[in-house]
Amino acid sequence: MLDRVFNPESIAVVGATPKEGKVGSTLLKNIIVFKDEAKTEKGVRIYAVNPHYENILGIACYPAIIQIEDRVDLAVVAVPAVNVPEVLGHCGEKGIKNVVVISAGFKEAGREGALLESELVRISEKYRVNLIGPNSLGIINTHTNLNATS
Numbered sequence: 082m083l084d085r086v087f088n089p090e091s092i093a094v095v096g097a098t099p100k101e102g103k104v105g106s107t108l109l110k111n112i113i114v115f116k117d118e119a120k121t122e123k124g125v126r127i128y129a130v131n132p133h134y135e136n137i138l139g140i141a142c143y144p145a146i147i148q149i150e151d152r153v154d155l156a157v158v159a160v161p162a163v164n165v166p167e168v169l170g171h172c173g174e175k176g177i178k179n180v181v182v183i184s185a186g187f188k189e190a191g192r193e194g195a196l197l198e199s200e201l202v203r204i205s206e207k208y209r210v211n212l213i214g215p216n217s218l219g220i221i222n223t224h225t226n227l228n229a230t231s
Contacts, residue, residue, distance in 0.1 A: 086179045086211060087222040089154035090125060092229070093146050093177075095168050096159035096184075097129035099137050104159040104183055104231040108219070109138060111228040112157070126151060147171040155179045157219065157229045162186030165215060166200045173208025180205070182214030183231055189216060 092112055096105040112127055128151075129137045132144035143149050146156060146168060156172050158165060162184050172180050187198035198215060205212040213220060219230030 083179075083211065085154040086181075086213070086220065087227060088225055089179070089227070091128070091152060091154045092125065093128040093130055093143075093149060093153045093156045094159070095130040095146055095156055097131050097134075097137050097140075097142065099134065105131070107231040108157055108159055108183065108229060109140070111230060113138065113140075115225070115227045115229075128153065145171060146177070147175055149175070153177045155181065155229070157181045157183065158214075159183040159231065162190070162194060162197055162215070166197060166204060169201055169204045169210065169212070170208075173204060173210055178209065179211045180213070181217060181220055181229060182212065183217060183219055184214070185216040187215045 094109045097109045098105040100106055127140055128149050129140045129142040130146050131142055134142040136142055156177050158168050165184050186194050188195040221228050
């Protein structure tokens, strides 16, 4: 079940950005390196998600993850905490079973953040999403060179 977390064939970076020094930029660059080094027959598909761009680093950018037509094995999320429940809900609706939330601002930030985090738990249970995070450093698989960290 977790094979698609650590060995995905398709990855969406929600909150991808071309702005240097931003988490979404670092994540996308690290995942591009994985794509280039991946030893899979079909290769790895990468999707950038950000409503403010049409293309980031040569990768087509979608306004929302729900608009990606292909199957997505892993979503890596780096958007403001208040937007994460909506993104996670879209992942669930789309059938994405593996989500890593890098975003901070949840129970470590107080009562409002704790309420947001409990909403993430509810959504992940509803859609049976494997949720890593929130406020995580991401994931690494040294066997395949997957680096979905910032």
